[in-house]
Amino acid sequence: MTVISTHKDVEALTLTFVAEFDAGIAQVWQVWQDPRRLERWWGPPTWPATFDRHEFVVGGQSRYYMTGPEGQKARGWWTITAIDEPHRLEFDDGFADDTGEPVDPADTVHMVVTLETAGAGTRMTTLTTFANPEQLEKMLAMGMEEGMRLAMGQIDEVLAGALR
Template identity: 65%
Template sequence: MTVLDVHRDEEALTFTIVAEFDAPPARVWQVWADARQLERWWGPPTWPATFDRHEFRPGGRSAYHMTGPDGTKAHGWFAFTLLDEPQRLEFDDGFADQHGEPVTTMEPTHGIVTFEAVGDRTRMTVLSRFTSIDQLQEMAKMGMEEGLRLAIGQIDGVLAEPS
């Protein structure tokens, strides 16, 4: 398992997960930049993702859905706010309707992903920032920690294949 640390900080309204991979930062960056690679790990193994749109650029948007074992679809979106290849990316992340449009029932989170060379490996830190303690606790109840841990655990398989 590539995940090194998981930390939920209710006072700071953050959730952080740290993982390391046997690849340089530029290669790990590609698992975010390329929609086909992102599909192979975003979401836990039993809820694979399909990206219908992936505009990986500042101001760009992504629309995706994850399909559960019973065929249930959960829709989401990203809005990229910063890309500093291959060190850092930032994006807003929220739930969407069946057309990929943001829903207003829950505020989006803000994600900050950093990539740091550690010898010939990469340490990737994913920090999610929440707008309230209620939002953080609701996402925790929905299985965010375990889901993200399982999702990131799939990146090694993606990295093992040619990009």
């Protein structure tokens, strides 16, 4: 599995994932930049993602949904807040309604993804910051930690060019 550590810090309102891949930084960057690659791993294996929109620029909007085993759809949105290609990506992430638009733009988490060289490969650190302790606990109760671990576990397959 690619995730080598997770750390929940209730005091700092953060959840951090560290993953390592046997691929260069530019290749790992593509799993975020390219919506077709992104949807092959964003979401656990039983909840695959589909990105309807992915504007990979600062201020850009992404709209996606994950489809569950019974056909149910969980929708989400991103607003990209910073890009330092190919080393850093920041975005706000929240729940969306049936049209893909934010349910509550104030109910977001902020994610920071950093990529750095680790030996012959790449270390990806994903830091999620929550608005308050209640939001952190709600997201953990919904399975965010395990879901992200399973989702990131699919990146090696994407990097290898295998289809889901």
